[in-house]
Amino acid sequence: MADSQRTSEPTNFVHQDEIWKAHVKVEKDLAKVWPNKWGFLTETYKEYERESLKLKEEARMKLPHHLAARPPTPPEKNIHVSRSPSVPQTTQAFIGWRSAHSHLQLEKYGTVHHGRRSFLKELGWPLDACS
Incomplete structure (x- = not known):
C-alpha cells in the first residue's frame, strides 16, 4: 500500500545519481584496500x-596394480545386434512385429516375478492385520 503512495511523489534523479556515484566510489576504494587486508x-x-x-x-603412485582403473570394455564385446525381420507392408502388422520373433523379444531372461509375495504372509500374520 505504501508503494502505491510513493509512486505519486516526484523522483529526484540528481539525488539518485549522487547516491549511485557514492556507491561506486566506495566499491573502488574497497577494491584498492582488499589486497592489503585480505591478500593473504x-x-x-x-x-x-x-x-x-x-x-x-x-x-596415484602408491595405488597397487590390481586396484588401478582398467580401460573400458568396448560395447561390441557384450552387445550383439542381429538383423531385424523385414518391415511389414501394413500398419496393422507393424504393431508388435519385432516381438513376434523369439530372438528379438525384450524379455531375454524370462518374465519378471518381483512383488508377487506378501510381507504379511512371510511373517505369518493374517492379511487383515494392517489396515
Whole structure:
C-alpha cells in the first residue's frame, strides 16, 4: 500500500545519481584496500592447491596394480545386434512385429516375478492385520 503512495511523489534523479556515484566510489576504494587486508587468503589458497596436487600424485603412485582403473570394455564385446525381420507392408502388422520373433523379444531372461509375495504372509500374520 505504501508503494502505491510513493509512486505519486516526484523522483529526484540528481539525488539518485549522487547516491549511485557514492556507491561506486566506495566499491573502488574497497577494491584498492582488499589486497592489503585480505591478500593473504590468495597465497593460502595457492599453497593448498600445490599441496593437494602433491598428495594426489603420491596416492596415484602408491595405488597397487590390481586396484588401478582398467580401460573400458568396448560395447561390441557384450552387445550383439542381429538383423531385424523385414518391415511389414501394413500398419496393422507393424504393431508388435519385432516381438513376434523369439530372438528379438525384450524379455531375454524370462518374465519378471518381483512383488508377487506378501510381507504379511512371510511373517505369518493374517492379511487383515494392517489396515
